[in-house]
Amino acid sequence: MGRGGGAAHRDAGGGGGGRGRDAPPRHGTTAPLGPPAVGRFFLAGPPDVHPGVLAAMQRPMIGDRSKAMEQLLAGIEPQLGRLFRTARPVLVGTASATGFMELAVRNGVRGRALSLVNGAFSERFAKLVRACGKECVRLDVPLGCAVEPDMLRDALRRTPVDAVTLVHSETSTGVLPDVQALGAVVREFDDVLLLVDAVTSLAGSPVETERWQLDFVFTGSQQSLALPPGLALGVSSDRMLERARTLPARGLYFGLVRFLDAMTKHQPPNTPALSLFFPLEPQLPPIQPSPGIQTPR
Amino acid sequence: MGRGGGAAHRDAGGGGGGRGRDAPPRHGTTAPLGPPAVGRFFLAGPPDVHPGVLAAMQRPMIGDRSKAMEQLLAGIEPQLGRLFRTARPVLVGTASATGFMELAVRNGVRGRALSLVNGAFSERFAKLVRACGKECVRLDVPLGCAVEPDMLRDALRRTPVDAVTLVHSETSTGVLPDVQALGAVVREFDDVLLLVDAVTSLAGSPVETERWQLDFVFTGSQQSLALPPGLALGVSSDRMLERARTLPARGLYFGLVRFLDAMTKHQPPNTPALSLFFPLEPQLPPIQPSPGIQTPR
Numbered sequence: 311m312g313r314g315g316g317a318a319h320r321d322a323g324g325g326g327g328g329r330g331r332d333a334p335p336r337h338g339t340t341a342p343l344g345p346p347a348v349g350r351f352f353l354a355g356p357p358d359v360h361p362g363v364l365a366a367m368q369r370p371m372i373g374d375r376s377k378a379m380e381q382l383l384a385g386i387e388p389q390l391g392r393l394f395r396t397a398r399p400v401l402v403g404t405a406s407a408t409g410f411m412e413l414a415v416r417n418g419v420r421g422r423a424l425s426l427v428n429g430a431f432s433e434r435f436a437k438l439v440r441a442c443g444k445e446c447v448r449l450d451v452p453l454g455c456a457v458e459p460d461m462l463r464d465a466l467r468r469t470p471v472d473a474v475t476l477v478h479s480e481t482s483t484g485v486l487p488d489v490q491a492l493g494a495v496v497r498e499f500d501d502v503l504l505l506v507d508a509v510t511s512l513a514g515s516p517v518e519t520e521r522w523q524l525d526f527v528f529t530g531s532q533q534s535l536a537l538p539p540g541l542a543l544g545v546s547s548d549r550m551l552e553r554a555r556t557l558p559a560r561g562l563y564f565g566l567v568r569f570l571d572a573m574t575k576h577q578p579p580n581t582p583a584l585s586l587f588f589p590l591e592p593q594l595p596p597i598q599p600s601p602g603i604q605t606p607r
Numbered sequence: 608m609g610r611g612g613g614a615a616h617r618d619a620g621g622g623g624g625g626r627g628r629d630a631p632p633r634h635g636t637t638a639p640l641g642p643p644a645v646g647r648f649f650l651a652g653p654p655d656v657h658p659g660v661l662a663a664m665q666r667p668m669i670g671d672r673s674k675a676m677e678q679l680l681a682g683i684e685p686q687l688g689r690l691f692r693t694a695r696p697v698l699v700g701t702a703s704a705t706g707f708m709e710l711a712v713r714n715g716v717r718g719r720a721l722s723l724v725n726g727a728f729s730e731r732f733a734k735l736v737r738a739c740g741k742e743c744v745r746l747d748v749p750l751g752c753a754v755e756p757d758m759l760r761d762a763l764r765r766t767p768v769d770a771v772t773l774v775h776s777e778t779s780t781g782v783l784p785d786v787q788a789l790g791a792v793v794r795e796f797d798d799v800l801l802l803v804d805a806v807t808s809l810a811g812s813p814v815e816t817e818r819w820q821l822d823f824v825f826t827g828s829q830q831s832l833a834l835p836p837g838l839a840l841g842v843s844s845d846r847m848l849e850r851a852r853t854l855p856a857r858g859l860y861f862g863l864v865r866f867l868d869a870m871t872k873h874q875p876p877n878t879p880a881l882s883l884f885f886p887l888e889p890q891l892p893p894i895q896p897s898p899g900i901q902t903p904r
Contacts, residue, residue, distance in 0.1 A: 356668040356881060367664045367882055371653040371835060404837050405860065406701055406877035412860045434859075443856025532878060538668060540701050540837060540880025559740025559856065562731075563702065563709045580703035581829060583837025583880055584653060585664055 356532040356539050363537060366589040374581050382587060383576040389594040393512070394527065394545045396519040399573050402590075403542045403564075404583040407509045407530030410542035411438055413564035414475070414505040414526045417546070417554035419444045423505075424471040426457045426492075429482035435475040435507060443559075447471060456480075456487035459495045466499050472553075473503040473525075479511035486515060493522045503550055509533055513597055525550040531586065537593055540586045546570065653829040653836050660834060663886040671878050679884060680873040686891040690809065691824065691842045693816040696870050699887075700839045700861075701880040704806045704827030707839035708735055710861035711772070711802040711823045714843070714851035716741045720802075721768040723754045723789075726779035732772040732804060740856075744768060753777075753784035759792045763799065769850075770800040770822075776808035783812060790819045800847055806830055810894055822847040828883065834890055837883045843867065 372378040383402075390400035403409060415423070415438050422445040425436035439446035449465045451457050462474070474496050479486050489506060496504045503525040508517050512527070513534035519527050528544030531537040546554075546566055554566040562568065563580065572579040669675040680699075687697035700706060712720070712735050719742040722733035736743035746762045748754050759771070771793050776783050786803060793801045800822040805814045809824070810831035816824050825841030828834040843851075843863055851863040859865065860877065869876040 356671060356878065359668055364665045364667070364882075368661045370661070371656055371829075374653060374836065404701060404703055404880070405706070406879070408877045409702070409860045412858055416858070438859045441857070441859045441862060530878065532668075538880065538882040539671065539878045540883060560738070561709055561713070562735045562738045563706045564860075565738060580705045581653065581827065581836045582703070583701070583835065583883060585661075585835040585882060586837060586880060 357536050359536060359538055360593075363589040363593055366592050367538070367585040369585070369588045371584055374578055374584065379578065379582075379584075380576040382591065383573065383578070386590045386594055387576070390543065393594065393597065394519045394543075395517065395521065396545050398520075398545055398547075399570060401542075401544050401546070401569050401573055402578075402582075402587070403544075403569070404540065404580065404586070405542045405564075406539060407507070407528060407533075407542050408434070408438075409564060410528035410530075410544045411435060411507060412442065413542075413544065413566060413569075414507075414528065415439050415442045415444065416560045416564055417557060417566035418473050418503045418505050418526055418550055419475075420472040420553065420557065421445060422447060422469075422471045423473040423475055424449060424465055424469065425475040426462070426477075426487075427451070428455055428457065428485060429453055429477070429480040431481055431507060431509070432475070432477040435477060435505075439475065454483050454485060456485045457492065459488070459491045462492055462495045463498065466495070466502065472501060473505055475505045475507075477507040477509075478517065478527075479508070479515065481510045486511065489524070490518065490522045493524060497523060503547075503553060519545050523547070535593065535597065537589055538586060540583050541590075654833050656833060656835055657890075660886040660890055663889050664835070664882040666882070666885045668881055671875055671881065676875065676879075676881075677873040679888065680870065680875070683887045683891055684873070687840065690891070690894065691816045691840075692814065692818065693842050695817075695842050695844075696867060698839075698841050698843070698866050698870055699875075699879075699884070700841075700866070701837065701877065701883070702839045702861075703836060704804070704825060704830075704839050705731070705735075706861060707825035707827075707841045708732060708804060709739065710839075710841065710863060710866075711804075711825065712736050712739045712741065713857045713861055714854060714863035715770050715800045715802050715823055715847055717769040717850065717854065718742060719744060719766075719768045720770040720772055721746060721762055721766065722772045723759070723774075723784075724748070725752060725754065725782055726750055726774070726777040728778055728804060728806070729772070729774040732774060732802075736772065751780050751782060753782045754789065756785070756788045756792045759789055760795065763792070763796050769798060770802055772802045772804075774804040774806075775814065775824075776805070776812065778807045783808065786821070787815070787819045790821060794820060800844075800850060816842050820844070832890065832894065834886055835883060837880050838887075 423439045424447050427436050427448050427450045436446050447469050493504050496502050506524045506527040508527050508529050510533050512529040525547040531541035532539035569579045720736045721744050724733050724745050724747045733743050744766050775786050793799050803821050803824040805824050805826050807830050809826040822844040828838035829836035866876045
């Protein structure tokens with residue numbers, strides 16, 4: 311089981327008033343000593359974004375239900391699939407990753423979830439289960455540790471739940487559990503879905519959506535994809551989709567059935583943040599061929 | 608009662624593959640005849656965005672919990688207040704306006720809402736009530752018409768509800784009802800909240816949040832604000848906030864209590880779409896002084 315595997319940063323709070331190069335001084339704040347070059351922005355919060363990516367946002371608007379929009383979504387589909395290691399459609403939504411964490415809970419948890427908690431972001435996942443009016447049973451381990459497969463099996467035997475929430479890379483400590491082994495344990499139990507926050511692992515560390523049989527896995531644009539924040543990306547299994555159909559209060563904005571139906575037709579389910587979609591086209595190809603992602607471990 | 612009052616377009620579907628000037632040809636689509644100049648993008652979907660606004664998105668990332676972010680939110684607060692005609696904080700979220708429509712329902716409807724339906728977007732509001740697991744009683748009027756205050760009073764006497772949903776400018780027909788008069792009727796009943804979609808009215812037509820006693824009113828960035836899509840903006844009353852505190856399944860991403868608490872401190876509740884926040888600074892001031900917005904009718 312991996313411990314302390316490094317991964318990208320995220321919105322864990324803290325300072326981070328740093329700026330990229332050529333940033334104009336703003337509002338009379340003291341300029342930092344020697345602004346970092348592109349790619350050297352290692353504070354908590356959004357990464358430094360390459361000027362080429364920022365330039366791609368300059369593209370004028372297109373109709374959000376136009377042929378051009380469909381072509382954009384169709385064009386990035388295979389690259390997103392390679393990134394998530396799946397042949398299923400990758401949902402791209404206008405939201406922070408916490409939005410897709412809520413999507414996971416609203417569409418994936420029927421009544422009671424087991425939340426594996428070992429830091430700030432897995433804590434948030436547990437909190438979100440309760441905030442959506444569902445019951446949350448916690449399996450806590452100390453900071454710096456990860457839940458072992460045997461512990462998970464014991465907990466699932468002890469307490470019937472219909473879903474497990476798990477943070478792949480727990481950013482607050484850097485712990486990277488063995489999701490493949492944990493997923494195999496979940497599969498020993500009937501009708502239990504595995505919901506995985508891969509916000510700071512995906513594209514920085516192997517995430518095998520289909521091979522590990524993850525039911526919902528999601529990330530945000532501002533982590534290892536090195537894009538500006540504002541987009542959430544995720545993939546659901548067929549089991550998850552079937553579960554969603556049975557949940558009457560799943561809502562509309564993060565309603566999985568409607569979302570997947572639209573994106574299968576290469577249409578956004580709501581007016582998308584177009585300017586954030588444009589840089590996906592130039593940014594995804596350089597990320598795809600990375601051996602670190604392509605090689606199953 | 609106003610009928611047929613014009614307002615901006617929104618994501619009502621339809622074509623709209625148009626591009627602003629200097630747009631590079633994309634994916635082999637046929638170039639439109641004579642690309643429109645800025646401000647002449649009258650198709651359904653996002654408006655043409657001024658090059659200066661697009662340029663503002665080029666600003667390098669800042670920490671989303673940094674002092675710079677707080678200063679940005681504090682700086683735009685008075686302008687947003689003038690736009691919504693309120694002294695209360697204006698929530699700005701990373702979502703399409705449909706996201707804030709869901710916020711309205713999840714935080715504002717306890718068990719049963721009356722939905723005034725006269726077109727595609729008021730239909731969506733009614734659908735959203737049901738999608739969130741709440742009961743929806745509809746008051747339908749023909750396309751091209753608006754609900755009259757007397758009709759609303761009769762409906763509220765007949766059927767006890769705890770909220771009313773209403774689209775100010777029903778984009779699909781152009782109907783602009785008298786929200787002030789309808790709001791006064793709602794106030795005749797105890798404990799009924801008025802939830803108002805002002806997506807294509809706000810900043811294009813007078814919207815008096817406080818004077819009309821609207822409990823939640825929201826819009827999107829890509830309508831009369833002429834910004835790229837991706838941000839939702841809204842204001843809640845104290846009554847709405849009190850209601851939200853009592854609703855256990857309101858969620859986290861669109862949870863009003865947490866959202867308002869963060870924004871009162873000029874902090875975003877989640878990692879925000881920074882690149883879409885940057886243009887608010889240059890774009891809001893030119894919109895503010897418009898007599899059409901400042902003059903109460």
